[in-house]
Amino acid sequence: xxxxxxxxxxxxxxxxxxxxxxxxxxxxxxxxxxxxxxxxxxxxxxxxxxxxxxxxxxxxxxxxxxxxxxxxxxxxxxxxxxxxxxxxxxxxxxxxxxxxxxxxxxxxxxxxxxxxxxxxxxxxxxxxxxxxxxxxxxxxxxxxxxxxxxxxxxxxxxxxxxxxxxxxxxxxxxxxxxxxxxxxxxxxxxxxxxxxxxxxxxxxxxxxxxxxxxxxxxxxxxxxxxxxxxxxxxxxxxxxxxxxxxxxxxxxxxxxxxxxxxxxxxxxxxxxxxxxxxxxxxxxxxxxxxxxxxxxxxxxxxxxxxxxxxxxxxxxxxxxxxxxxxxxxxxxxxxxxxxxxxxxxxxxxxxxxxxxxxxxxxxxxxxxxxxxxxxxxxxxxxxxxxxxxxxxxxxxxxxxxxxxxxxxxxxxxxxxxxxxxxxxxxxxxxxxxxxxxxxxxxxxxxxxxxxxxxxxxxxxxxxxxxxxxxxxxxxxxxxxxxxxxxxxxxxxxxxxxxxxxxxxxxxxxxxxxxxxxxxxxxxxxxxxxxxxxxxxxxxxxxxxxxxxxxxxxxxxxxxxxxxxxxxxxxxxxxxxxxxxxxxxxxxxxxxxxxxxxxxxxxxxxxxxxxxxxxxxxxxxxxxxxxxxxxxxxxxxxxxxxxxxxxxxxxxxxxxxxxxxxxxxxxxxxxxxxxxxxxxxxxxxxxxxxxxxxxxxxxxxxxxxxxxxxxxxxxxxxxxxxxxxxxxxxxxxxxxxxxxxxxxxxxxxxxxxxxxxxxxxxxxxxxxxxxxxxxxxxxxxxxxxxxxxxxxxxxxxxxxxxxxxxxxxx
Numbered sequence: 167x168x169x170x171x172x173x174x175x176x177x178x179x180x181x182x183x184x185x186x187x188x189x190x191x192x193x194x195x196x197x198x199x200x201x202x203x204x205x206x207x208x209x210x211x212x213x214x215x216x217x218x219x220x221x222x223x224x225x226x227x228x229x230x231x232x233x234x235x236x237x238x239x240x241x242x243x244x245x246x247x248x249x250x251x252x253x254x255x256x257x258x259x260x261x262x263x264x265x266x267x268x269x270x271x272x273x274x275x276x277x278x279x280x281x282x283x284x285x286x287x288x289x290x291x292x293x294x295x296x297x298x299x300x301x302x303x304x305x306x307x308x309x310x311x312x313x314x315x316x317x318x319x320x321x322x323x324x325x326x327x328x329x330x331x332x333x334x335x336x337x338x339x340x341x342x343x344x345x346x347x348x349x350x351x352x353x354x355x356x357x358x359x360x361x362x363x364x365x366x367x368x369x370x371x372x373x374x375x376x377x378x379x380x381x382x383x384x385x386x387x388x389x390x391x392x393x394x395x396x397x398x399x400x401x402x403x404x405x406x407x408x409x410x411x412x413x414x415x416x417x418x419x420x421x422x423x424x425x426x427x428x429x430x431x432x433x434x435x436x437x438x439x440x441x442x443x444x445x446x447x448x449x450x451x452x453x454x455x456x457x458x459x460x461x462x463x464x465x466x467x468x469x470x471x472x473x474x475x476x477x478x479x480x481x482x483x484x485x486x487x488x489x490x491x492x493x494x495x496x497x498x499x500x501x502x503x504x505x506x507x508x509x510x511x512x513x514x515x516x517x518x519x520x521x522x523x524x525x526x527x528x529x530x531x532x533x534x535x536x537x538x539x540x541x542x543x544x545x546x547x548x549x550x551x552x553x554x555x556x557x558x559x560x561x562x563x564x565x566x567x568x569x570x571x572x573x574x575x576x577x578x579x580x581x582x583x584x585x586x587x588x589x590x591x592x593x594x595x596x597x598x599x600x601x602x603x604x605x606x607x608x609x610x611x612x613x614x615x616x617x618x619x620x621x622x623x624x625x626x627x628x629x630x631x632x633x634x635x636x637x638x639x640x641x642x643x644x645x646x647x648x649x650x651x652x653x654x655x656x657x658x659x660x661x662x663x664x665x666x667x668x669x670x671x672x673x674x675x676x677x678x679x680x681x682x683x684x685x686x687x688x689x690x691x692x693x694x695x696x697x698x699x700x701x702x703x704x705x706x707x708x709x710x711x712x713x714x715x716x717x718x719x720x721x722x723x724x725x726x727x728x729x730x731x732x733x734x735x736x737x738x739x740x741x742x743x744x745x746x747x748x749x750x751x752x753x754x755x756x757x758x759x760x761x762x763x764x765x766x767x768x769x770x771x772x773x774x775x776x777x778x779x780x781x782x783x784x785x786x787x788x789x790x791x792x793x794x795x796x797x798x799x800x801x802x803x804x805x806x807x808x809x810x811x812x813x814x815x816x817x818x819x820x821x822x823x824x825x826x827x828x829x830x831x832x833x834x835x836x837x838x839x840x841x842x843x844x845x846x847x848x849x850x851x852x853x854x855x856x857x858x859x860x861x862x863x864x865x866x867x868x869x870x871x872x873x874x875x876x877x878x879x880x881x882x883x884x885x886x887x888x889x890x891x892x893x894x895x896x897x898x899x900x901x902x903x904x905x906x907x908x909x910x911x912x913x914x915x916x917x918x919x920x921x922x923x924x925x926x927x928x929x930x931x932x933x934x935x936x937x938x939x940x941x942x943x944x945x946x947x948x949x950x951x952x953x954x955x956x957x958x959x960x961x962x963x964x965x966x967x968x969x970x971x972x973x974x975x
Contacts, residue, residue, distance in 0.1 A: 176219030288348035361415035493559030500552035543587030599969035603662030639741025787858030792843035801838035910934035
């Protein structure tokens with residue numbers, strides 16, 4: 167049993183054997199006495215003690231917590247004694263012969279050392295710039311941390327043009343969260359370090375630091391950096407980056423490491439002698455002139471640093487807190503949103519049902535057809551990154567870890583399992599939608615003597631629009647005929663047909679009236695994007711009526727005969743012998759008033775010389791080719807006062823003065839109607855919830871940009887027609903063109919079977935759908951859950967992926 171003594175060296179408490187303490191104390195006394203005559207001896211002694219503390223720390227581990235006599239002997243052998251100097255100190259203790267003859271212990275190769283000691287990866291909190299990831303990796307691999315930082319910056323700012331910026335950022339964040347920090351990582355003293363040399367600096371000491379690292383003249387580096395300013399400024403940017411990430415050599419140990427010298431007593435003495443030695447040669451006049459502007463800049467920078475340091479410190483702290491709070495808010499909102507969506511889809515969160523809208527995307531139908539593994543994997547796959555954002559924000563705010571390494575790796579493993587689950591199930595899901603098929607069914611009803619009314623039976627289905635109803639006349643006077651063309655997807659054409667047959671569309675006849683369901687009935691059938699194109703044939707000459715709610719599913723019927731949804735209610739209709747639709751009781755209108763009157767008031771505007779129109783908000787509109795310019799607005803007086811119409815160059819803009827959200831919530835009895843006549847239309851932009859038609863234009867190029875819930879019907883004959891459709895917009899085309907180019911996204915629709923073109927280029931994404939007629943060439947690309955149907959003898963070049971489909975109608 168031995169007596170132990172606690173000592174404080176370099177600010178760290180060590181437990182040392184009593185006999186070892188006496189020897190160490192005698193050794194330190196000799197060192198203190200020797201360096202007492204040097205200028206700045208206090209700093210020198212503190213630096214030596216810091217080096218001794220580092221050596222002692224390297225000798226302690228979980229199985230050893232005491233500094234023993236042999237550790238003292240190895241320390242003295244490593245650091246050297248004052249006997250190695252020219253001045254001999256008599257009070258220095260005698261070191262045993264076998265000890266003095268020891269060489270500095272040979273350090274093992276890094277890989278061997280890491281393997282033998284089971285070296286772990288830590289973040290280096292002691293030498294960190296942000297999170298200690300770079301310095302931790304450098305310590306683990308035994309290289310200078312400056313090179314790790316430079317590689318990370320090069321990848322982050324895409325300097326190497328590898329496109330790895332996002333990968334580098336995410337990887338750094340994962341390491342920051344998952345890798346534990348360590349405040350006492352031991353440095354490999356054999357590694358030559360790059361420091362800023364504060365003893366020989368003009369600006370920040372970068373040039374002299376690099377010169378010391380590579381063993382060249384500092385003037386050479388200064389000339390290189392100065393010359394690079396006139397070569398695009400890359401050197402200036404590199405200098406600033408190096409200034410930020412390169413530490414300054416402050417202590418004697420750091421200054422010796424910068425020179426690549428061993429940190430021993432003899433090395434410290436030699437370094438001090440060099441430091442205080444008078445320079446043998448002064449700078450010549452040329453060097454002084456060259457360096458004068460840089461020294462002046464250094465003086466300015468130093469002054470600015472002293473003035474701005476408090477402000478910059480506050481700004482950095484504020485930005486840190488703001489960035490952390492933003493990440494916490496973003497991550498929390500994402501987690502809440504995903505959880506609410508899952509609750510609504512499962513039926514648990516009916517309270518939130520009215521706050522969640524999926525638009526036209528069939529989220530509920532897809533969810534109900536998915537198995538439990540897909541649902542759980544999807545939820546975990548999005549929740550873990552959202553939680554990681556929240557935790558990262560807390561780490562940035564608190565400047566410390568908020569969860570243990572075990573929990574962090576567990577979450578990462580959970581995310582990998584969820585991703586693996588999705589990787590296993592998604593190909594099977596995609597295959598279930600890879601083929602398409604159809605099934606045709608007919609129903610007949612006996613004609614009775616009464617005047618039937620066609621109603622909508624609202625099933626309160628939101629989102630997925632599965633029914634398109636058209637009304638047509640036919641010559642059989644004794645029957646109503648409902649022809650239903652069911653379409654579906656499946657893993658094969660036979661399976662797709664089975665899925666189409668598995669759903670039903672119901673029409674009821676009660677008291678001579680007809681009730682059309684607003685959607686199809688699935689029963690036990692899985693959701694495979696089933697839909698029905700229904701055509702209801704009414705005997706020519708048979709009078710009937712239309713309920714206004716039927717407009718929700720009624721397509722390609724009224725507008726073809728210059729009627730609108732506003733004409734449906736309270737009017738009698740008939741299909742004439744030639745099959746055309748006619749309203750028997752609608753007010754008579756002139757050629758430019760095919761819609762019924764939209765209010766009691768009219769305002770006209772004198773705008774000319776425009777060939778572009780922009781309609782925003784919620785209007786009905788009609789744009790017709792004419793030799794004269796005219797702009798007329800119809801509606802209630804209060805509404806007309808809030809309509810803004812103005813011309814900017816070639817563009818006529820029509821919108822409401824109030825915010826769009828206010829107008830969307832307003833209950834219009836009749837929408838405001840815009841009538842425009844113009845000689846030529848080159849560009850039409852429609853957004854919001856506008857609905858209208860464009861007629862008779864024949865100029866060379868026409869472009870449409872339709873967004874939101876807008877619907878445009880165009881009867882035109884240009885040479886080229888281009889269109890961008892997004893949201894839940896719809897474009898119906900009649901006429902002819904040489905070339906058609908359409909880009910669809912979201913849940914938009916294109917109906918161009920009646921618009922014949924020679925060449926067509928259709929790009930369909932999301933849940934959009936396109937119908938096109940091409941005679942020569944058709945290029946069709948479909949992705950997501952979109953579809954493209956085509957007619958005509960064109961040569962087709964197609965590409966589809968995901969749940970999309972392309973087929974001939």
